[in-house]
Amino acid sequence: MSHATPLTPSEIQTALATLPGWALAEDGRALCREFRFADFAAAWGFMSACAVAAEALNHHPDWSNVWNRVSVRLNTHDAGGQVTARDVALAQRMQGLAGG
Numbered sequence: 001m002s003h004a005t006p007l008t009p010s011e012i013q014t015a016l017a018t019l020p021g022w023a024l025a026e027d028g029r030a031l032c033r034e035f036r037f038a039d040f041a042a043a044w045g046f047m048s049a050c051a052v053a054a055e056a057l058n059h060h061p062d063w064s065n066v067w068n069r070v071s072v073r074l075n076t077h078d079a080g081g082q083v084t085a086r087d088v089a090l091a092q093r094m095q096g097l098a099g100g
């Protein structure tokens, strides 16, 4: 299966069971999570670590940062903005970098 193949709704639900704190966007086209850290420095450190992981995976988040919060939306541009296995892999990696 190509990694740019959209996941089915049941595949997404199965993936979300491994991703505490994540949810499917209202439109079904992204995995979403808001991370909260102790302060800005911790949030920025998380983003820096995620940037390295994203480059390694060649799969990048749509994200924003307000002080200690990092809001993340993951989908796959190459799949027309749908959720694929690449998004699940990056979410799992981000989960680990945030301390599980």
Ligand SMILES: C[C@H](O)[C@H](O)[C@H]1CNC2=NC(N)=NC(=O)C2=N1
Pocket (backbone or CB within 6 Å): 058, 059, 060, 061, 074, 075, 076, 077, 078, 079
């Ligand atoms: C050219 C480069 O490999 C592609 O644009 C990669 C980069 N990062 C990516 N990130 C995401 N989220 N989706 C993609 O389809 C994607 N494709």
